[in-house]
Amino acid sequence: MKTKTVYCLSGLLLGLLTACQPSDSNLKNQNVALQLQQKALNSTLGYDLVESLTVEVGPRLPGTDKDIQAVNWAVNKLQSLGFDKVYREPVQVPVWHRGQAHAAVTSPYTQSLVITALGGSVATPEEGITADIVRFNSLADLKQAAPESVEGKIVFIDHKTERHQDGHGYGKTAPGRSQGAAAAAQKGAVAIVIRSIGTDSDRLAHTGMMRYQEGIKPIPAAAMSNPDADLINNMLKRSDKVTLQLFLSPESQGTATSYNVIAEVTGSSKPEEIVLIGAHLDSWDEGTGAIDDGAGVGIVTAAAKLIQDLPQKPARTIRVVLYAAEEIGLVGGKAYAKAHQHELHNHYIAAESDFGAGRIYQLDWNVNEAAVNALQQLTVEMADIGVMPGNNEASGGPDVSMLPALGVPVASLRQDGRDYFDWHHTPNDTLDKIDPAALAQNVAAYAQFAWLMAQSEIILRPVAEKQSQ
Missing domain, CATH: 3.50.30.30 (Glucose Oxidase; domain 1)
Structure with missing residues (x-):
């Protein structure tokens, strides 16, 4: 395994970040991140999950029978993958028939x-x-x-x-x-x-x-x-x-109960602190919801599964959230923020995959400005798979976009979306639009990101005010 120059953070002192020689623990964390990267690139799990969702469930408009099928699919799939915790939280959603x-x-x-x-x-x-x-x-x-x-x-x-x-x-x-x-x-x-x-x-x-x-x-x-x-x-x-x-x-048909579906890899030393990686489970009813957002479901689930299978648990808890009813107004994201308001102070960082399956080319943040350089140094190895340092203007993704205003740092793993709007929200949103190799690169990036954030000692708060408004 090759080892590049890595950096560690000695602390936040008078607003300055000081680089230091890597400790044994930091070298170990970087090596684990590289192992996750290689395992992800050689795995088909992310693609297999999207195939399963689009074939066995298909379109899943919020509040429909297919929506509940997707919830049951997600619970069963997450349990079969062996996550430490799998549960669902109810969300009230409007029902609309096309x-x-x-x-x-x-x-x-x-x-x-x-x-x-x-x-x-x-x-x-x-x-x-x-x-x-x-x-x-x-x-x-x-x-x-x-x-x-x-x-x-x-x-x-x-x-x-x-x-x-x-x-x-x-x-x-x-x-x-x-x-x-x-x-x-x-x-x-x-x-x-x-x-x-x-x-x-x-x-x-x-x-x-x-x-x-x-x-x-x-x-x-x-x-x-x-x-x-x-x-x-x-x-x-x-x-x-x-x-x-x-x-x-079309016809509006009142409201129904859907669910945010959640899985966790329990942290070893800081289990109360959370690194959230999410996607949305619902889709429009015209296609099979492959790129929007079956791809995201496959990416974050497969990334967390790789961490779940490590011989050592991450320090912080990795929480996978498959949100309900994103398409009709971020309903699941808003419900999650409300239901978890008591623990948002323990959310270390959050990110959502919801822009198809194009390769990730840049990692942006929305954190305390003083932390950005250290984060870029911490994630420098992601350049191996084409993920370059970005800016401090991330939204985190639709369902986590409200979290910075509530004090939660977020990141955006930017995907190449040049062809995304050729297919999104149409009958053409189908599995054949996904390149398995590109999807595996996404899984690798999310696995590295989640692991490094779970191990990080960098202070990310308070979120810069200019980004949270």
Whole structure:
């Protein structure tokens, strides 16, 4: 086993971090981290878990029978893997049924379109809605429009999602999906259809959650495939009046009980302190939930299993949290933060895998600024698998994003997401989109990260205020 230069932290003194020669314990921890790395790269466990989840359960929309099947699958799988503790915690979730979705241009050229209802949408009348389209480049343009230009029409937000390694193009277009219906309804629109929030050119529509605004009558909301959005644009070049017929039959069905599923590797000397690695168990109902977020489930579970199987236990407890109902508003993440508020002070650090299965290329933190250099030195060996030092601006992932404001340090293991939005939230979210070797690299990174954090003596708190707001 090769040994590189490693560093240790002598302490936090007058806000300065001092490097020192490695102790025997630090050398041992680094060697164990490298052993975990190699075992992960040679293991198929992460991929096998995703395959099992997508084949034996498949799509798992919160509050449905499939959701409970996924919970039972997770409990049984975690128990069979031999974790020290496996348990579940109830979470109340809203239940929404997708129903049918159809759309067609009726004038000036008759054409059928591929659409899907946005999560939480209300239905059209049984006879559907037929109205002229009014097009906007973005949500911002819609908000600035005169109400008389929108009233009685179907709003079409035509905002293309840019392709980026870190996925930040999604952040630019997603507000149109989440806020567009409320903005359109406020100006008198009868419905809204958005260009899919995706980077693909497939004739498939991307679903995703949207929100209504209290006091404004809700209107039906849908997404159309990117090729169909292009089709509408080409029609608008030929005629300033394009009429759309829209039919949606979704239905809200009250609430149901789902569960956060949790497994633990009990710490040996600091069992009350927690290193949390998580993913979300639910998925949208269009695909089989392989990249969003079956991949994350497989990654963090396999990483923790490798640590569970070590001859020596980590100092801190490794806690795997498979969150409920992330897709419909971080419901499981919020429930976890509330249920565990009494012990959040004992959470050393948290991280979530929820960006597919692309290789991890960077490790970011959200910790006390004085700790960043020491953390980068501690995790320097992760460069062996392409994980380079990052910044101190991590969110940690969706379900842990609220924890920094509660004082909990977080990390983001950044995945290459250039193709993630080609498939996410569509029927194309299936197992064949996952490269087993890339998934194994993720498992290796999470195993190293979790082990090193469980052994670390670096003081991570208080979280920098600028990152927690």
